[in-house]
Amino acid sequence: MRPFTYTRASDPSLAVRELAANPTAKFLAGGTNLIDLMKEDVERPSAVIDISALTLTEIKPIAAGTSKGGISIGGLGKNTDAANHPSIRQHYPLLTQAILAGASGQIRNMATNGGNLLQRTRCPYFYEVAMPCNKREPGSGCGALEGINRLHAIFGWSEKCVAVYPSDMAIALAALDAFVRVKRPNGEERSIPFTDFHRLPGDTPEQDTNLAHGELITAIDLPQNKFADRSYYLKVRDRASYAFALISVAAALEVTGNTIVQARIAMGGVSHKPWRALTAEKMLVGKEATAENFKRAADAEMAAAKPLEHNKFKVELGNRSIVLALQMAMNGGKA
Structure with a gap:
């Protein structure tokens, strides 16, 4: 150090x-x-x-009369407190499931909500300073592109970087249409839609997010929704605990009768940022909540995947994971 x-x-x-x-x-x-x-x-x-001593830890209702409604989570609150808060468990169980799927209890007790969003890739080429990595040292090359890339991206990657984003919490926040509130050096605040918070690698993989230097995450806002009864976070990994996702899926449905009114699907382990499965979402709206329609939506989403040499298995795994997560969501989290 x-x-x-x-x-x-x-x-x-x-x-x-x-x-x-x-x-x-x-x-x-x-x-x-x-x-x-x-x-x-x-x-x-x-x-x-x-x-760590700043008092940006409160979990509270968003002020009445705002367009979003919902709940605000302090940026410096601990992951454990967010996951176990009664309002989060009741109204946003998808977020609770995702947080509890990540890391260990000891780490969740230390990790902050804002910090969780800013964690960097676990790509081994990024961590090994003797290897080329454009994310760590722009212009040096991407060791994973032609190297061992079993754990790497199948969506949105570029020739400069094929790393994936590691957070579980953020995948649920993407599906829940969250907003990230930040404080700027000039004293102003801004609210960033979650889909715009993280970046795809493009030509600047060293830039993980659209935060400017000097900005501080003060809170994460969760808008009101009707997904609480039909949502599920599925995490597929190499071992049962304390491992990052090969594929993860945050699925949420609003259903009238058996017809899907709204669908939200976000994926982890597949891209440089939380990947919103927009193609699958659009296909499901207005359709019956059946296994056949779930499969068609998953097929359509995964058709755009561009696997690398060692991670072709992620295409079929992603397909099956979307279907299973939607089935579990439809069943209220029960198999």
Whole structure:
């Protein structure tokens, strides 16, 4: 680990101004990702600004009269508290399931909600500083493109990067049409639709999100929806616990009778960002909630996949996972 300066922030406005003034500074919240990356010499901040004492932890209803309604989750609240909050369990069980599918209890007790969204890829070429990686060192190449790419992307990748995004929580937030609220160095706030928060790699894979340097996640807003009774988070992995997803699917349905009024499907383990299965969603609206229609929607979504040499299995796995997640959602989470 390289030398760095350390300060402890006591005010959000001062914190964002301090970070904005130093292009190589980083915020430290739970530290469950940043510290590991610093130890591996992947992240090399000249300064670390500890924001863990800031009081951005509250889970509360969004103010009455706003267009979204719903619940706001503090950006510095812990993953465990979000997953176990009664309002989240009752109205957004998909989010609870996704958070509890990630990491271990000890890490969830430390990890923050905002930090979860900002965690970086677990691509082994990114972590191994002796290997080329455009995400870590722009212009050096992508070792995974022609290397061992079993765990890598099948949607949205570019010649510059084929890494996948690791969060479970974010996949559910994508399906729930969440918004990320951030504080800017000039004191203003902005709200980012979740589908616009993370980026595909394109020519700049080093940029994971559309946050500007100096911006601080203050909250995550969950709009009201009618998905609570028919939603499910499916995570397929190499081992039963403490593993990142080969494929994950967050599925949510609003149904009248047996007709689908709304569908939300987001996938993890397949792209540089949470992947909204928009093709499948559109196919399902107005259709009967049947296994046959679920399969047709999954087929249509996965037809656009572009697998690499070692991850062709993800196409069929993704297809089956979408169908199973939709069936489980339709059954209220029961097999």
